[in-house]
Amino acid sequence: MNKKIYNFTAICLFVVTLIGTGCEKLIEIDPPLNETSSALAFATDNSAKSTVSGMFATLSQSAAQNINLTVQPSLQADDLRFLGVSTTPIEIMNNSYTRISTFPNDHWSTWYNIIYQANLIIIGLEKSTTVTPALKNRLISEAKFVRAYSYFNLVNMFGDVPLVLETDVTKTAFQPRETVANVYQQMLKDLTEAKASLLPDYSASSGDRIGVNRFTCSALLARVYLFLGRYLDAEASASEVIASNLFKIVEAADMGTKVFIKNSAECIWQLSPPINPINQYTAEAGTLLPSTYTVANIQYRVSKDLTDRFALTDLRYLRWMNNVTIGTEIYSIPFKYKYRNNVLAVAANVSEQTVILRLAEQYLIRAEARARIGTNLTGARDDLNVIRSRAAATVSTSTAQDILIEEIALENRKEFFVEQGFRWFNLKRTGQADAVLGALKPTYKPTAKLLPIPLVATDANPNLSQNEGYK
Numbered sequence: 001m002n003k004k005i006y007n008f009t010a011i012c013l014f015v016v017t018l019i020g021t022g023c024e025k026l027i028e029i030d031p032p033l034n035e036t037s038s039a040l041a042f043a044t045d046n047s048a049k050s051t052v053s054g055m056f057a058t059l060s061q062s063a064a065q066n067i068n069l070t071v072q073p074s075l076q077a078d079d080l081r082f083l084g085v086s087t088t089p090i091e092i093m094n095n096s097y098t099r100i101s102t103f104p105n106d107h108w109s110t111w112y113n114i115i116y117q118a119n120l121i122i123i124g125l126e127k128s129t130t131v132t133p134a135l136k137n138r139l140i141s142e143a144k145f146v147r148a149y150s151y152f153n154l155v156n157m158f159g160d161v162p163l164v165l166e167t168d169v170t171k172t173a174f175q176p177r178e179t180v181a182n183v184y185q186q187m188l189k190d191l192t193e194a195k196a197s198l199l200p201d202y203s204a205s206s207g208d209r210i211g212v213n214r215f216t217c218s219a220l221l222a223r224v225y226l227f228l229g230r231y232l233d234a235e236a237s238a239s240e241v242i243a244s245n246l247f248k249i250v251e252a253a254d255m256g257t258k259v260f261i262k263n264s265a266e267c268i269w270q271l272s273p274p275i276n277p278i279n280q281y282t283a284e285a286g287t288l289l290p291s292t293y294t295v296a297n298i299q300y301r302v303s304k305d306l307t308d309r310f311a312l313t314d315l316r317y318l319r320w321m322n323n324v325t326i327g328t329e330i331y332s333i334p335f336k337y338k339y340r341n342n343v344l345a346v347a348a349n350v351s352e353q354t355v356i357l358r359l360a361e362q363y364l365i366r367a368e369a370r371a372r373i374g375t376n377l378t379g380a381r382d383d384l385n386v387i388r389s390r391a392a393a394t395v396s397t398s399t400a401q402d403i404l405i406e407e408i409a410l411e412n413r414k415e416f417f418v419e420q421g422f423r424w425f426n427l428k429r430t431g432q433a434d435a436v437l438g439a440l441k442p443t444y445k446p447t448a449k450l451l452p453i454p455l456v457a458t459d460a461n462p463n464l465s466q467n468e469g470y471k
Contacts, residue, residue, distance in 0.1 A: 039128075042127070042131055043131075045135050048128070056210070060210075067284060068103075069153065071089075071287055078423070078440055079302065079306055080303060083298055100455060115151070119167050140194075140197070145190065148186075148187040148194075151183050158453060159450045160178060184224065195214050198213050200246075208262075208263060227425075232369070232373065238366035249360065261350060266358045270355045280342055281352055282354050289333065293322075295326055307321070336419065356420060360416075361415075366380075371401055374401050378399055384411055393414075447468050452466065452470035453465075
């Protein structure tokens, strides 16, 4: 059989059995490599770097990352309201999705596609004897970071998932689900190993913050430790990032225009714009911002439950929302990213890029970790007030543990509204989802905390069990 045909057939088999999509979709991306072409891909420094760049391009161009990781969890939680008539956003907002819902397919297929590419890079480079050793270690570490990030999103959407660490479809096609705890352990292993081999700056990416470095790993480690309840480790990892002096909180005067731009001082990791890396706008803005501010054109608005929690002088309310009065009602539109297409961004001479990790999160991770540990409540309050002060919000004066934990949770919601699934994931992490969403949404059920495993995946893999509530 022609090697190219064999290669494409093999990856279609892998994706149909594990990911749950069809060969047609794979025409849109470069097919993974067979044994011969894999050896060529990792034969030289330049070819290896190009292969890793392709993995990052797949991530940045995927709708699962550049739109759905923000919009859909914000609807599942209580940050965002959909005002249109499309059935899928309404289903997501009402948490009324079922086992035949199709929107989870994109998350499942995208994250496993990226994991497959990361596995291919790790295995291919480990076998390579011709790539410069220092570069080889760095590229393997970048792939491990991306694999850990992908699994973080998968387990927070689906719970237990198959833990795929190789590319042999005869071994992976019928893998059962692995426990969330064991998947988290793999994340920690990947991130710890990656951190040891990465540079402490952005020189590998020519200064651009789309690159992954040692502190990018520390930032994601801090998040993972927080989700695991390992508060001492979360505090230590966040402190590494804060003390690095690579990043700084954008000042209040500039927070409306300089937090979500390319190479923002506050940004730890961001991704290139969709479709074309020279674009200057984000897909999120293209989805959330209306073409004109009329009732007929506004599809998404920040929930009143959230806007009511902001003081009217809070700069996040004033700068990160576009508050439009129509008749007697105020419509608050998510406005962290301000240009809905490239023409508008170019005309304004502004380059926006999707921010995945930023310094504000590290301050709030450390604040929460310190508050929960309970031995440095003053430090917890001071970290909280770094974020409140920047937003011109009233600073906290409390050193009571329970009050600080509540204040930090509210600050997380205000700071990261409609951003990368923060609210949805945190509601579940802290065990508040049922109480909060049950009181707001008549259609909410506790089983909605996890998405259904796509039917096409469970049909293809008899060892892949379905989540409760969807059987």
